[in-house]
Amino acid sequence: MNKTYSVGIAGLGTVGTGFVNQILKFKSNSQKIANIKISKIAVKNIRKKRNIKLSNLPITTNTLSLAKDKNIDIVIELIGGSSGVAYKLIRESLKNKKHVITANKALLAVHGNELAQIAEKNNVSLNYEAAVAGGIPIVKAVRENLRYNNIYKIYGILNGTCNYILTKMENDKGDFKDILKDAQNKGFAEIDPSFDINGIDAAHKIVILSSLAFNVKLDFKSTFIEGISKIDSADFKYARELGYTIRLIAMASISKNSVQQRVHPCFIKKSSDVAKVVDETNAIIVQDKSIGKNIFQGPGAGSGPTGASVLSDLMDILRGTRNLPLGTAISKKLKAKIDNIEDLSFSYYLRIKAKDKPGVLAKISKALSSQKISIESIIQNPPVQTQNAEIILVLHKTKESMLLSAIKKIRKIKDVGSSVKFIRIENSI
């Protein structure tokens, strides 16, 4: 720990600013165990207003120069984005035998196999604790502790924006758009929230956890992703009536021959662990054959939590800890067969707009039973006033492809509107 490490930082957004402030504070406090020198800070726009004084810092606008700078030992990439300058910077830095720290889940989910292999070949670290669940030390916990225990399921709430919106809707605090606007005003949602709302951000994270937990290569493309923008307050009212609530669940699990990787809204029981996770909090639940169940809960975003995780990655490098980025060598990682969502079986909540005429329910039941789907319960008198009447069904477990076939038939029934909506029910979490 006596060597002084030179650090280059790329990006001074929320995370970068938080981290630099933390480093400066850390260096000045009593725990002077770290010999860190900030050699260069790369920003795109020098004139942008920031919560930090640039005048005393070694600023450059040439981001890629960090990868070539012989004085820099560690490059910290806090720019974001799955391609472009962030990708080039990380790849070149690793090739030049620099340790790299990043908070960039998008980049890792898409290019992580390649980047991990370069890091491995050059015997340098590629650390990314901040990329998954912000301040929760889940990457280290899975990579260095839990993966030896035959994990069969790792899931949870990995997007704070969605959880904030859904728990506000749960408490009847408004409809989707109003709450999203409120979240944006409070800084819990981005100006362009599409990656969050569409489930893509959570998918990036669960793909990384899946690779660590199950010793498989990163495979973002095969991951099933569905967002929360179609959930409305009526869904929450029906869910409540049926003893459920709604959350965006990121799920990875392994069976004998295949892996599930999926992100979508779920009906979950009010008593489940994830139902207790409210507002912008994140939670990850790891189930394995030795320990049973470990729950990790904490803040999933924000400059403090993310900065703290970047700092812990940095301290790992300073202490001399070297881990393979994805736990095992890329050559020993398996290419997983990822299940197609249509081949999986769920219970379902089915919401059908239909005219309140005799015989409609009978026709719907017939369409379902033609696909061998049986009905568990029906809400006959939906509590919500709408133009059309609504029929709410809870369906017994069935293969999704069967449900989709049944829905095609239901849509053709006279007196049924085009709006047939389903949400998967997760009874086992």
Place this chain on the structure above:
Amino acid sequence: MNKTYSVGIAGLGTVGTGFVNQILKFKSNSQKIANIKISKIAVKNIRKKRNIKLSNLPITTNTLSLAKDKNIDIVIELIGGSSGVAYKLIRESLKNKKHVITANKALLAVHGNELAQIAEKNNVSLNYEAAVAGGIPIVKAVRENLRYNNIYKIYGILNGTCNYILTKMENDKGDFKDILKDAQNKGFAEIDPSFDINGIDAAHKIVILSSLAFNVKLDFKSTFIEGISKIDSADFKYARELGYTIRLIAMASISKNSVQQRVHPCFIKKSSDVAKVVDETNAIIVQDKSIGKNIFQGPGAGSGPTGASVLSDLMDILRGTRNLPLGTAISKKLKAKIDNIEDLSFSYYLRIKAKDKPGVLAKISKALSSQKISIESIIQNPPVQTQNAEIILVLHKTKESMLLSAIKKIRKIKDVGSSVKFIRIENSI
């Protein structure tokens, strides 16, 4: 990772048996990344019945021979006890430059400073993930991630036996002794449960977490410890009526000049994080200035969870990760000033047996106000039938020494029995 490490294991109780079975399974499964050879297994009594076949294993009864065996690289101590053979084995093994893994919280809490210093001097690991909260990877999380973030409070439920008993009492499933017997039958409590029931086991663990979180030396002696054996079902009934429940809380916190280390039963709000932790589950909550709040929850004991943590310690050594046992060098650890419990302030639940005569309450109020203690609420008609009437008071925050003085006065009041009981209220967790 190509070197084969020779391992010596001392102790084949619940943890040892679980761990050896895990190693054998681990070696035979597909993740063949570990080159581990079990060189010796030391047991006290060869004839004892165990859940493992000894015939194929390299058994010895000479435990201390492991420390001297030149073929052994790593000694795993799973005997237990804060002194005796476990202590000698660990000290000698470290002196002989062997890595040591232990699950022995008692030994670490009492002799940890000395042992960490020997490990440090000889540049070997002393790993103990299993010593605190079984299968929850909290030691690594605090030591390698969270301690850089100015932790000011680390607390939780660190004894599964006590939590099992208290949550059964909470749900009105019987009185202390019956539930303890039930817990013993189910294997959740030891035959001699005194270390659990008296709070000592939880204290061993919180002392270790305090040292890691606050960069102070281990100090078990100055830790305040009070067990749960005096809690009865009436306390739970009163707690419920007041909106609280009761848990054994292990707490460490730091202020400018001093550290709190204490284990005792607490009234906590029904809505608090720890109130949701039921049965034999453990939970640790870490609060710091960067992240905010991280919650870790999982199984705190049992052969599976403990064995899994021992395995993760072993994998750390195999991967070449070397950490100082207590995070920083012993020479850089501060000797903390541990607060005396009498100097701390709490709100209190006070339960007084007294004859139902006019004027008694007035006398009690006078005794309290003489110590400047004010009453927040009174349960006038206790719901429990007892021989004597009872007066239940909730007191505003006051220094504990003031309360003790008031209680002395209350005991002298005519018509008040000798039974004056108080439980601290934790409103901030």
